[in-house]
Amino acid sequence: MTHEASLIAGVEDIDCRGMTTLITGSTSGIGRQTAEALGAGGATVYVHGRDAQAGKEVTDHITRAGGTAEFFPADFTRRREIIELADRVREASDTLDLLINNAGGVFRSGQLTEIGVEYTFQVNHLAPFLLTAELVDQLNSSARVVTTASAAHNGTSLNLDRVRTVDTHRSFWAYSHSKLANILFTRELARRGEVHGCGWTANCVHPGAIPGSGFTRFLPGPVSKLAQALDRVPGVTSVAEGAAELLHVALSPRTDDISGRYFSDQVPTSPSESARQPQDANRLWRESASLLDIDVPLQLPAKEATWRGRLCVATERGGYWPHPRSILLRYSHHIAIVPRTLRDQWLHTIALPRRCYYHSNCRIAEASPDPHGS
Numbered sequence: 001m002t003h004e005a006s007l008i009a010g011v012e013d014i015d016c017r018g019m020t021t022l023i024t025g026s027t028s029g030i031g032r033q034t035a036e037a038l039g040a041g042g043a044t045v046y047v048h049g050r051d052a053q054a055g056k057e058v059t060d061h062i063t064r065a066g067g068t069a070e071f072f073p074a075d076f077t078r079r080r081e082i083i084e085l086a087d088r089v090r091e092a093s094d095t096l097d098l099l100i101n102n103a104g105g106v107f108r109s110g111q112l113t114e115i116g117v118e119y120t121f122q123v124n125h126l127a128p129f130l131l132t133a134e135l136v137d138q139l140n141s142s143a144r145v146v147t148t149a150s151a152a153h154n155g156t157s158l159n160l161d162r163v164r165t166v167d168t169h170r171s172f173w174a175y176s177h178s179k180l181a182n183i184l185f186t187r188e189l190a191r192r193g194e195v196h197g198c199g200w201t202a203n204c205v206h207p208g209a210i211p212g213s214g215f216t217r218f219l220p221g222p223v224s225k226l227a228q229a230l231d232r233v234p235g236v237t238s239v240a241e242g243a244a245e246l247l248h249v250a251l252s253p254r255t256d257d258i259s260g261r262y263f264s265d266q267v268p269t270s271p272s273e274s275a276r277q278p279q280d281a282n283r284l285w286r287e288s289a290s291l292l293d294i295d296v297p298l299q300l301p302a303k304e305a306t307w308r309g310r311l312c313v314a315t316e317r318g319g320y321w322p323h324p325r326s327i328l329l330r331y332s333h334h335i336a337i338v339p340r341t342l343r344d345q346w347l348h349t350i351a352l353p354r355r356c357y358y359h360s361n362c363r364i365a366e367a368s369p370d371p372h373g374s
Ligand SMILES: NC(=O)c1ccc[n+]([C@@H]2O[C@H](COP(=O)([O-])OP(=O)(O)OC[C@H]3O[C@@H](n4cnc5c(N)ncnc54)[C@H](OP(=O)(O)O)[C@@H]3O)[C@@H](O)[C@H]2O)c1
Pocket: 024, 025, 026, 027, 028, 029, 030, 031, 048, 049, 050, 051, 054, 074, 075, 076, 077, 102, 103, 104, 105, 106, 123, 148, 149, 150, 151, 206, 207, 208, 209, 210, 211, 213, 214, 215, 216
């Protein structure tokens, strides 16, 4: 059975039978439509949200359409419940083909969660970070991780001091900052997955401005009502169109080999400059693990080095591999193996990242991904 969102995404012909998928925040809005479309395509869908009744409606809908679905509740303000959600997914299936980190929203009141983190940051960023870390070993080599970000990330830069307090809480800043975190998280996940040779891809999506979802329900009554009324204005992004943005990145063959990108209107797009800072992506990754009191997931090779001055990237291949004193430098599509002692002479200077990582035996070096988003 075909679903409107699949048609809009151009993925209606994709056979999802045999696929195991988890879509967080699929009891409402674009997550729900995405889950229903995947179920209609034959996927096994793990539906997530907090509301058991809404969860049942979605799983019933999928089952009636001939699909398979199960509802797993978890409140993302509670660290333990996120871990339990991952446990239940692991129990239900050995492998995951698609993880859509979609749960989230704009939340009005400033409050700290039980781990002392601002509520929006935890629900929108730390929860998907923890869930992905917990499930990373379930992802098969052709799996896709899709995270729902937003164009609302524009105008903020990473500020990890401000997520430990609500003294200066402003709900829109908190939302915008959490969506910036979604993009930095995606880029770092893609980079670390590539370093580890995992094979899966990670991308994020701006689904459009969608007043018809449940997105505005936590805002003051009149604002919420006004926003929902906009859903009837011609040309406004519908919930199905928003879901199609997710489905395109999740299923389309056109996005097969793309990783670490931010999609808008079904096209990889450059996010804001703050969302393209590799150092911030790395710092967010490490500090998220620290806030959650977990080991840093997908750790990079043992030793980290910062070259003073510009990072140099070799553009020629030497015949030295696997000589123990050779070094493999990688930057974007460039790969080079150079003798360690001649590194500086061999390298062409480019004004890009200053950090790289290498194994302590100096055989493998990995440069940060392109901060300009290419
Ligand atoms: N709508 C827009 O204009 C727009 C634009 C850009 C990006 N986005 C993003 O799109 C995503 C989906 O939003 P939507 O518009 O579809 O809104 P929605 O209809 O409100 O759906 C949000 C989903 O997230 C879940 N959720 C919220 N708080 C949670 C918590 N503490 N723990 C667990 N689950 C929680 C909700 O579950 P419950 O039913 O249990 O609350 C619901 O399933 C969000 O990440 C949002 O930031 C939306």
